[in-house]
Amino acid sequence: MAFLVRLALLGGRSSLGRPLGIVLGVALGMALFLLMLGAVIALDSRDDRTAWLNATTESSAIPADRAAPRGAILAARDETSAAGEVIARLIVAAPAETALPIPGIPSAPPAGSYYASPALQALVARLPPDRLGNRFGSFAGTIGDAALSSPDTLVAIVGAAPDAVRALPGAVYLTSFAASPTDLGAAYQIVILIGAIGLFFPVGLLIMIVTKLGAVSRIERFATLRLIGASPRQIAFVVALESFLTATVGAALGVVLAAVLRPLAAIIPLNGGSFFPQDLAVPASWSLLAVGAMVVAATLASAIGIRRAGISPLGATRAIRERTPRPWRILPLLVGAGLIGYTAMNAGDIDGTVMTFGIVGGFAIVAAGIVVIGPWLTYQLSGLVSRRAGSAAALIAGSRIRMTPVATFRSVSGLVIAVFMVTVFATAAGGVMQSLRVDGVDGTLPADALLADLPAGADADAVIAATLAVPGVNAVIVGRAVDPIATEVHPGSVAWAAEDFPALGFAAVPDAPFATFDRTSYLASQQEGRLEVVAVRGAAVGVAGAIVVRTDGTAEAIDRARTAIEVGAGPAAAPITRVEAVQLGIQRILHELAVVAYLGAFVSIAIAGCSLAIATAAAVIDRRRVLGLLRLMGMPASQLHRMVGFEAAVPLVGVLGLSVAAGYLVADVIVENLAGGIDVGWPEPMYFVALALGLILALGAVAATVGTIRRNTAVSATRFE
Amino acid sequence: MDSALTLLGLVSLKPSYGYDLKQLYDRLFGLRKPLAFGQVYATIARMIRDGLLAPLGEEAGDGPDRKRYAVTPDGEERLAEWMFTPDVPSETLQNNMFAKTVVALLTGRDAQRLLDLQRACHMEQMRALTRQKQSAGLMHVLLYDHALFHIEADLRWIDMTAARLTQLRAEVLA
Amino acid sequence: MTAVLEARGLKKSFGRNEALRGIDVSIRRGEIVAIMGPSGSGKSTLLHCLAGVTVPDAGIVRFNGTAISTLDETARGRLRLGDFGFVFQFGQLLPELTAIDNVAVPLLLAGERRAAASARAAEWLVRLGLDGKAQRRPQELSGGEAQRVAIARALVTKPAVLFADEPTGSLDSLAAEGVMKLMIELVRESGTTVVVVTHDSRTAAYADRDIIVRDGRVSVALGEAA
Ligand SMILES: Nc1ncnc2c1ncn2[C@@H]1O[C@H](COP(=O)(O)OP(=O)(O)OP(=O)(O)O)[C@@H](O)[C@H]1O
Numbered sequence A: 001m002a003f004l005v006r007l008a009l010l011g012g013r014s015s016l017g018r019p020l021g022i023v024l025g026v027a028l029g030m031a032l033f034l035l036m037l038g039a040v041i042a043l044d045s046r047d048d049r050t051a052w053l054n055a056t057t058e059s060s061a062i063p064a065d066r067a068a069p070r071g072a073i074l075a076a077r078d079e080t081s082a083a084g085e086v087i088a089r090l091i092v093a094a095p096a097e098t099a100l101p102i103p104g105i106p107s108a109p110p111a112g113s114y115y116a117s118p119a120l121q122a123l124v125a126r127l128p129p130d131r132l133g134n135r136f137g138s139f140a141g142t143i144g145d146a147a148l149s150s151p152d153t154l155v156a157i158v159g160a161a162p163d164a165v166r167a168l169p170g171a172v173y174l175t176s177f178a179a180s181p182t183d184l185g186a187a188y189q190i191v192i193l194i195g196a197i198g199l200f201f202p203v204g205l206l207i208m209i210v211t212k213l214g215a216v217s218r219i220e221r222f223a224t225l226r227l228i229g230a231s232p233r234q235i236a237f238v239v240a241l242e243s244f245l246t247a248t249v250g251a252a253l254g255v256v257l258a259a260v261l262r263p264l265a266a267i268i269p270l271n272g273g274s275f276f277p278q279d280l281a282v283p284a285s286w287s288l289l290a291v292g293a294m295v296v297a298a299t300l301a302s303a304i305g306i307r308r309a310g311i312s313p314l315g316a317t318r319a320i321r322e323r324t325p326r327p328w329r330i331l332p333l334l335v336g337a338g339l340i341g342y343t344a345m346n347a348g349d350i351d352g353t354v355m356t357f358g359i360v361g362g363f364a365i366v367a368a369g370i371v372v373i374g375p376w377l378t379y380q381l382s383g384l385v386s387r388r389a390g391s392a393a394a395l396i397a398g399s400r401i402r403m404t405p406v407a408t409f410r411s412v413s414g415l416v417i418a419v420f421m422v423t424v425f426a427t428a429a430g431g432v433m434q435s436l437r438v439d440g441v442d443g444t445l446p447a448d449a450l451l452a453d454l455p456a457g458a459d460a461d462a463v464i465a466a467t468l469a470v471p472g473v474n475a476v477i478v479g480r481a482v483d484p485i486a487t488e489v490h491p492g493s494v495a496w497a498a499e500d501f502p503a504l505g506f507a508a509v510p511d512a513p514f515a516t517f518d519r520t521s522y523l524a525s526q527q528e529g530r531l532e533v534v535a536v537r538g539a540a541v542g543v544a545g546a547i548v549v550r551t552d553g554t555a556e557a558i559d560r561a562r563t564a565i566e567v568g569a570g571p572a573a574a575p576i577t578r579v580e581a582v583q584l585g586i587q588r589i590l591h592e593l594a595v596v597a598y599l600g601a602f603v604s605i606a607i608a609g610c611s612l613a614i615a616t617a618a619a620v621i622d623r624r625r626v627l628g629l630l631r632l633m634g635m636p637a638s639q640l641h642r643m644v645g646f647e648a649a650v651p652l653v654g655v656l657g658l659s660v661a662a663g664y665l666v667a668d669v670i671v672e673n674l675a676g677g678i679d680v681g682w683p684e685p686m687y688f689v690a691l692a693l694g695l696i697l698a699l700g701a702v703a704a705t706v707g708t709i710r711r712n713t714a715v716s717a718t719r720f721e
Numbered sequence B: 001m002d003s004a005l006t007l008l009g010l011v012s013l014k015p016s017y018g019y020d021l022k023q024l025y026d027r028l029f030g031l032r033k034p035l036a037f038g039q040v041y042a043t044i045a046r047m048i049r050d051g052l053l054a055p056l057g058e059e060a061g062d063g064p065d066r067k068r069y070a071v072t073p074d075g076e077e078r079l080a081e082w083m084f085t086p087d088v089p090s091e092t093l094q095n096n097m098f099a100k101t102v103v104a105l106l107t108g109r110d111a112q113r114l115l116d117l118q119r120a121c122h123m124e125q126m127r128a129l130t131r132q133k134q135s136a137g138l139m140h141v142l143l144y145d146h147a148l149f150h151i152e153a154d155l156r157w158i159d160m161t162a163a164r165l166t167q168l169r170a171e172v173l174a
Numbered sequence C: 001m002t003a004v005l006e007a008r009g010l011k012k013s014f015g016r017n018e019a020l021r022g023i024d025v026s027i028r029r030g031e032i033v034a035i036m037g038p039s040g041s042g043k044s045t046l047l048h049c050l051a052g053v054t055v056p057d058a059g060i061v062r063f064n065g066t067a068i069s070t071l072d073e074t075a076r077g078r079l080r081l082g083d084f085g086f087v088f089q090f091g092q093l094l095p096e097l098t099a100i101d102n103v104a105v106p107l108l109l110a111g112e113r114r115a116a117a118s119a120r121a122a123e124w125l126v127r128l129g130l131d132g133k134a135q136r137r138p139q140e141l142s143g144g145e146a147q148r149v150a151i152a153r154a155l156v157t158k159p160a161v162l163f164a165d166e167p168t169g170s171l172d173s174l175a176a177e178g179v180m181k182l183m184i185e186l187v188r189e190s191g192t193t194v195v196v197v198t199h200d201s202r203t204a205a206y207a208d209r210d211i212i213v214r215d216g217r218v219s220v221a222l223g224e225a226a
């Protein structure tokens, strides 16, 4: 037996490349899997660390107009932005005797000073003080990582006088910072799971392809072993042993590789920020479990596979020609599509978990369905190709594919799946992006403008003067408080002078001296129908209640104006642009996810490209005798390359269309039903970039084998007798 | 090849006239050397004497070629014995080629040349036979094959001997 | 008569192993030549040099007066496609193609249209007595049938020279005879020159003459004189 093992595993120079390839492939797959797993776990857990930011909305918080409990910290939470980034801000006034520690900082900041997360402090340092720093006061120190979800988190804890805090909307007394983290929501989880599946497919396929490396020459060797008397059980044992060894070494190497790659992978932002490398670490027990599962699966699969290959002493009779793919292969695709369709149609009536399951499960089944139907489509197409082929290259490629549609499709399946994923995300993102577009629509806040409140007690004239003095500010338009008793408008409405309406972004001027309009619609992304403008009698108009600041549209001017307003009128002024208003909420999250999904798609396309290159090279090496023969007959090398190209192109052409269509439909169903009535439109330009990248990778993968072809088919490489 | 027993076999097919027997014999076996009439009748006479053949009936007044002959029970027995007794492979171990090679080696003559010449001669013969065989009917193809296989056997011997000349020289001269 | 193939002073070594040590041969148009000799004597190597598959270390090979041993691989490929045909002992058919497609491949490589190529391939299969086997793949053919398909493929382009290395090596006597007989008939008909390597004297007997290679040299006793 020892002899048999040595012969099977170490027989010949070429057989060393095979275990090496398997080990590397398994290691890469394992590492990617562990990183993905780490990210999924970390996404769930790291938000716990910033949960304290939500303390002001917990039920334990006591409204600021009630009596102050002993030692409670007065706090208000809001957001501000600079340079296009959103900064979470907690404004606190802590009594000297408080025993309540604020997470991440040694002691509460005194009024006029602030603590910042490292990323925020870097931003503060990068921007001139009048753009950002002045809003917070003097820097007291950084917030510790233990209180931050991500190295990118932008958080400020700002100290203020108790009265100033109490005046802010949502001010509360905190007796604890315990709070539950922001709920990701079903949509978010669905997208993350889908992304993980999308990455997992190419990784799995890569492992499958790698373990089939050099299978042909190996089968020949096993046939020889059978001829000299090895029993099928002994062969299966040797094969299982080989898989066991390579999978163990590969998986262990993968764990190490994952640890090495962690800092690199941590850079990828997910859910609003990159990771602390240690966040991506998977618990040792999980790693061990993954390694074990991989080893067991690889060992069993290869032992069963070799039995199925039916190696007789005369060679693998059954392996030469695969079973013809049958039409039942259409079924899984239909089942998956049906599941997604059904779940989405009934989205309103079913429970969130069931819906997650239905969408994610359906999505996974559709992806698997594409892999299953692929060989059948490939087979059909290859029949057409070999019948209609006008060149030797096409004829041979077509005929070969017809004999081995499963193996042929397998080499491009990663790419096909990657394209499916990209299509889903690009189409979904395209729809979401469209809904986020801020057009210059009649009756909305112009894109260059800030809308800010002037809270009671603020010195309106000083604020206006300070804002007007900011470089880049073109105009400050003042809206006036309306006496709600004198006019039939919503309390808190602000009236604007008729002559200011063009500057406010309206095409028409109202025919009353003052008019008011709905603030929410004014800040909306698109104005469906015209915004209703309500005339206000001049007698009802009072003091300045809000301002619209028109700037030159640069980020600098907007930041500076905001700083001036916040410094003059306090954070309660809450200056906001329409872009910020639109992108708050779920749509921003979806958009972010789409961007993240692209990253996943790029990774899977890259893996798929590698797989294709490996599979193509392996196929060339397996068939070097045939290819050498063709060279001998005088087939030019260029035609050989074309032939190898055909073998990748036929399955790609056959199935890419399907994956694009399936991806589009799946995205349509998901977005339409999850993001509430958003129609998917034309995918983003990024999509075409991704598609082009995929095709270039496919081409590159096949082109990369040119050297292999040349080396292995030189007429001197094979002896013909 | 025993022509007498072959004739007996032909008669066993059906009682025949001497003339027909010769025709049939020539068609089947006489490719290289047809039988003379005299030889046919002499053979028939000898077999009648030995009781293997007998003239059929009394077709009076006819010459020898107006008589039909049939196989007697003795003749049938003899035929069966011939048919199912395997031929002993001929003893050719001491043939001429072998002798020439050994002598050439002993006397320091060019044994390789001898073998090459012999080989060329055999090949020439094979080529000639192959050419003839290509236009021959199946009956004769078998005959040519027989000859070809025999020459081939010689050729194989020649090749093997050529390949072992050095060894052979050492042994002969020892 | 002019020499269609001529080799002068061919030498070829594999590492330390000198496979050919100076070979001169001249083969006339339409001639059928058998190359014989002990195993390992360099027969296959000589055939490969003559056919422009292997480049000799020294010496020259001329085909119709052109030196082919100095051509680059592309040009030799073109030559092999257009002017030479090959038959080997076994395993030379493309396993993924049917018999008829195997025969059509050289025509397609030469730029013929599919329909015309298939029609001519079918014609050749009939000539080799393979009608009814056109749609079989190599694994579904007997050794003799596969060799006949290989001959059809080698001859379908009407090559000037047919190179055969042990074409009957894996066949029994009867199948070997059938293959050789057909091959000789067909090449005589078209005047194709044949170089056949064999250790089987009955196969060699179909040739017009034989060249004996021994230790990388042509045996001198008869040599080219015969
Ligand atoms: N590609 C090669 N690499 C190394 N050595 C080679 C190669 N091809 C041939 N040889 C050597 O060259 C010599 C001649 O080989 P060749 O194949 O020409 O012999 P052959 O006469 O065809 O033998 P056979 O009748 O067994 O086929 C042998 O010693 C062989 O080992």
Ligand SMILES: [Mg+2]
Pocket: A721, C043, C044, C045, C165
């Ligand atoms: Mg050889």
